[in-house]
Amino acid sequence: MAFRSRREKLRFILSGRTCVHPGSVYDAISIRIAEDLGFPLGMFGGSVASLAVLGDPDVTLITLTELAEQMRRMSRASALPVLVDADHGYGNALNVRRTVQELETAGAAGLTIEDTLLPAAFGEARTQLISLEEGVGKMKAALDGRGDSSLVIMGRTGAASITSIEDAIRRAKAYEATGVDALFFTGIKSRAELEAVAASTHLPIVLGGAPEELNAIDYLAGHRVRIALQGHAPIAAATRAVYDTLKALREGAPPKTLGGLASPELTSRVMREVEVKARSAAFLGPKT
Ligand SMILES: O=C([O-])CC(=O)C(=O)O
Numbered sequence: 001m002a003f004r005s006r007r008e009k010l011r012f013i014l015s016g017r018t019c020v021h022p023g024s025v026y027d028a029i030s031i032r033i034a035e036d037l038g039f040p041l042g043m044f045g046g047s048v049a050s051l052a053v054l055g056d057p058d059v060t061l062i063t064l065t066e067l068a069e070q071m072r073r074m075s076r077a078s079a080l081p082v083l084v085d086a087d088h089g090y091g092n093a094l095n096v097r098r099t100v101q102e103l104e105t106a107g108a109a110g111l112t113i114e115d116t117l118l119p120a121a122f123g124e125a126r127t128q129l130i131s132l133e134e135g136v137g138k139m140k141a142a143l144d145g146r147g148d149s150s151l152v153i154m155g156r157t158g159a160a161s162i163t164s165i166e167d168a169i170r171r172a173k174a175y176e177a178t179g180v181d182a183l184f185f186t187g188i189k190s191r192a193e194l195e196a197v198a199a200s201t202h203l204p205i206v207l208g209g210a211p212e213e214l215n216a217i218d219y220l221a222g223h224r225v226r227i228a229l230q231g232h233a234p235i236a237a238a239t240r241a242v243y244d245t246l247k248a249l250r251e252g253a254p255p256k257t258l259g260g261l262a263s264p265e266l267t268s269r270v271m272r273e274v275e276v277k278a279r280s281a282a283f284l285g286p287k288t
């Protein structure tokens with residue numbers, strides 16, 4: 001299996017004793033930069049997928065095909081393992097199974113399936129959860145859809161901030177019992193909540209956005225948190241840079257006076273130009 005070693009690297013992180021921050025990646029350029037900087041893992045968030053592919057907010061308009069295609073492009077560009085936020089699995093449990101198949105062949109190292117009711121329900125101002133039973137069915141379907149046993153499947157719940165920490169624990173225990181590889185929590189607000197979750201479960205923990213008091217990486221590692229997300233600053237930085245550059249040009253700045261651009265060396269590195277030139281010489285032959 002061509003992607004097995006990426007998946008084994010993610011499994012190595014999950015079975016270790018430390019906690020890592022993944023690099024937020026969303027396209028071929030960002031994944032290569034994250035790889036070159038030594039990030040052990042990339043995180044492809046649903047929010048950044050929506051932004052990078054559609055220019056939209058995170059409201060479940062992106063399709064599975066679009067998400068998987070973007071993942072495929074990243075898998076071609078780099079061997080960095082990537083954890084994909086597969087949202088609710090793009091439908092019911094049968095759709096979840098299909099989602100796993102598509103992301104597996106697109107080269108994801110792992111993916112999360114969450115129990116949020118998506119897309120948002122009619123007339124509901126607040127985010128809703130599906131029932132625990134439906135969530136369990138989705139986790140089982142995800143595991144059933146896996147063709148490569150090294151693909152990492154994580155059960156994810158946002159119950160901590162939607163219903164209660166007790167509900168988050170109840171759901172996490174039920175997802176753990178299905179055989180998923182890790183538990184992904186969003187909305188954990190304090191050390192006491194993390195400690196309650198860690199004490200009630202056994203699997204490696206992944207934390208979505210967390211408050212200040214959950215920033216100390218050694219503390220997190222000591223409570224079985226193996227991956228802690230840090231938001232999606234890279235795409236925000238890219239948006240700012242494109243905005244500033246277009247604005248300066250629109251206001252008449254000569255291109256040579258622009259600051260903050262990638263150097264030719266950095267661009268060449270991102271394009272893997274040395275390798276491409278070597279291939280050109282080997283396969284296209286020199287012009288005489
Ligand atoms: O998974 C993440 O990075 C957090 C999240 O849900 C998103 O950004 O869509």
Ligand SMILES: [Mg+2]
Pocket residue numbers: 045046047058085087
């Ligand atoms: Mg998301």
